[in-house]
Amino acid sequence: MKFVDYYKILGIDKTANDKDIKKAYRKLARKYHPDLNPDNKEAEKKFKEINEANEVLSNPENRKKYDTYGKDWKHSDAFEKAKQQQQSQQRSRSYSATGGSYSEQDFSDFFESMFGGSRSYSKQRSRQFKGQDFNAELHLNLKDVYQSHKQVLTVNGTKIRLTIPAGIADGQIIKIKGKGGKGVNGGPNGDLYIKFNIKNTTKFKRDGNNLYTSVALDLYTALLGGEITVDTFKGKVKLKIAPETTQGTKVKLKGKGFPVYKKEGVFGDLIITYTIKMPTKLSKNEIELFKELQKIRSNG
């Protein structure tokens, strides 16, 4: 457990009076409040730290205790005093199973060791706090998000039934209200934020609601036109190829793209780029005929 300097956290001097503490706390709270920093874990951590510092320093009794033992807690005498004092206050919890060795512990442990447990301390105050927001990641394939589907997630031991709307984007975050940590002192529960990581292993590239793919045409179909069958995300469709179609020609299949998020029955487009496949391993006869064609072209 490392020593936590509450004065440093609030950016105030040890001689600061109640007004200075309140002012410093308010200023930092305005900066790091979770409502003003959605999805910002760093700000959330900082907000907890400044709240903890304020809880201690704004209470004269606790501030005195902190000022007396906090600084030298690592050095046994003063610390033992603090420990004995806390034991005499009939703390229900022992420090640790290792008989009071204070090794790798975190910020809240420091708070609890000095002030007898944040939970019991909080009970003395009627202030309510929203529970912690949870963040989770969900990995899906592109095919999974083509249609809305239900999925059951287990977050911190709680099963949550979730409907994932079709067309959700890679990296998109959705909020599930009240499924985060439990609120403190009857405060509201935190929220659950789920980030979607969508892996695309299909031959289609996705950009927003549109899908892109390329289709190879043989030389003769490209030159003379014809009909081909192409794959879309939903299945196969027949397409007419115009005569003299050139390399890189794009066609748009309206409504054959990806579903638009939360707009049922609305789809983006599928954009197909044609590539021309040149014939190889020509027979003698084919070479002759191509030469003939070449002559016609150069004379014509």
Added chain:
Amino acid sequence: MDKPDLILIETICFHYKIEISFIKDLENIGLIKLVTFENNKFIHQDKISDLEKMIRLHHELNVNIEGIDVVFNLLQQQLKLKEEVNALKNKLQFYKNN
């Protein structure tokens, strides 16, 4: 008439220990929409989460009504920008893969 999605503002004020004038001020500035039915004012339950946020900003950070309006506008802009960044990242990935 049954109104399962609407919550009476007096209930809200009792639950969150706030003055009714606070709710009315929020309505006047356009931050919340109230529904009037048989001389009673209600708020839609979908808007409770926003209202809770406004109450927290007001009580925990001493932000006044105009300040809350500014904060909400900025948060909306932030959300819009985040979505834009996300869309651009996906677009960039698309061109990187090509």
